[in-house]
Amino acid sequence: MSKEKILAALRHNQPEISALPVNLAFERDESINLVEKFRVIAEGIGSKVYVVAGLEEVAALIAADFPEAKRVLSTVAEVVSSAIPAFELHEDPHTYADVDIAIFKPRLAVAENSALWITEDRMGVRALPFITQHIIMLVDKNTLVPDMHAAYEKIGDTDYGFSTFIAGPSKTADIEQSLVLGAHGPRSMTIFMH
């Protein structure tokens, strides 16, 4: 069988054991303002960032920014209203193909690259953060970490079926290196930092 063949070849050809680096601690500038760093990076990669005092400001800003949106849904109970219905689960992910705006609450926000860590249980269904035309993220300032090392420290060995870091709207520069936002996933990302 191929498995045995591959493993046998490896055991024969592998070099002598070379140790894993034990120390994954990197120097970090602790004086950095994480909110500010996050905002600058997020805007630099095409996200829109609002720093708000509370989530009650969110609905009006969404209404103003997306007057044409038809199907809006929220996986976050705090912002559900008559204008923003709650996410309802359908097994078939194709039923979300016409969603204009989907609202989520990621678990972590990474200042160095503005990536937002969101596990499956906060997505509604896995396809939703990708299939929606626009994505809105409600980020609690307390979930900010400086970098990816700190992020994985927090993530630890938590269990999930699927999880992802999302940084900004989907994008491509495949045509002559001109940046275009809205490749296959969301055309825009709006972040409410509270």
Next chain:
Amino acid sequence: MSETIKTHPELAEIFNKDEERVDWHDETLWWIRQKRDKSAHSIPEWEQLRETASQIKNNVLSDLANYLLAFEKNAKANGIIVHWAANAEEHNQQVHSILKVHGIQQMVKSKSMLTEECHLNEYLEKHGMDVIDSDLGERIVQLAKEPPSHIVLPCIHKKKEEIGDLFHIHLGSPAGTSDPQVLTETARQHLRETFLTRKAALTGVNFAIAATGEFVVCTNEGNADMGAHLADVHIASMGIEKIIPDRKHLGVFLRLLTRSATGQPITTYSSHFKKPRKGQEMHIIIVDNGRTIQMGREDFRASLKCIRCGACMNTCPVYRRSGGHSYHNAISGPIGAILAPNLDMKKYADLPFASTLCGSCSNVCPVKIDIHQQLYKWRQVIVKEGYADTSKKLGMQLMTFTLSSPTVYRTAGKAGRWVLKHIPFAVNNQFNPWYKHRDMPEAPAESFGEWYKKNVTDK
């Protein structure tokens, strides 16, 4: 060299016919290289990150058999079906049989250099299956019936007008469109339809975590996720070298990958697939295809540390001015020139010579592969095994002679500068395939050595 296969200098000559395009290609890639520099320089611990990544990969290679077993065990416990493929043929058969079992004839595929290496698309098409590449650049080269010319930027060799023509013919966009925004929107609509109708999706794997049995796929477009989360069957193909021990090591690699590739702080999506979703079937195919042999070549083993960021291509003066297709291999550029001869030394005997050995590749490599040294070592192996043609053999002997003695090196340098200045055609001739169609650089009046000596003694 066989008659049917054109060598790197021959193919580079074709690419070099359009001088303006070569300049444009060269400048675009250099611009990406500069973005990489800017991004890397903004991280004070960059060199420490590279060293750590290199050590992690060294450890992985030294214990790969056990890591693969752990990965398999954990992936299975997560509900993923694991397959092992000794070579490209077996990998392709496995994909085919998974599709057959489900009665699926159409598949959407996100970027996977491994499936390019295995020529999966051709195989499936021969068996009546329809495969659509969903990465925009890959879709473009697929429509053009070409292979990707770069591992990260598949259609970097194409002008927007040519892409407009392709979309006009195949996707029905209006003739003469060349606005990237409009063209991307056309592809978005076309591929959305594809995502919504395909029952099977294949993705590549950037990292596979031994300790948790999960795998990570990085894209900017969101195409891997669109495919995988909408399909009933998700197949992920990975080379055996994609393993990393623990989740926390992702922190190191995800910080390095895109900063090295394009200068971005991270890809838009870094998706961690751990378990199939309810009702979905998830497969992983672990592929060898020559990697265990490379593992046994002590001098070239380190090439298996590669995380496919493309930085060595962007920085390579030969790649930039000869184009990815001149390497006639799925993976082009400096790293491709090390990997390819392992698969077929005769067919790819020309590739390790497609380098100036300037070392820029090794300087940018995020996992510290000694790329240019390996290229030099391949040359020696290829000459010894009798696969090099005569002009290269002569050049090699001269070079070995020149590098073997500091005096000869200094004299040769002096002579070289004199020759460049006074009789450029002596270098620019048919025995030196690298100088065709290239204006020789102006020779500096004095070498660094001479300058240094003078300036230091003058003080």
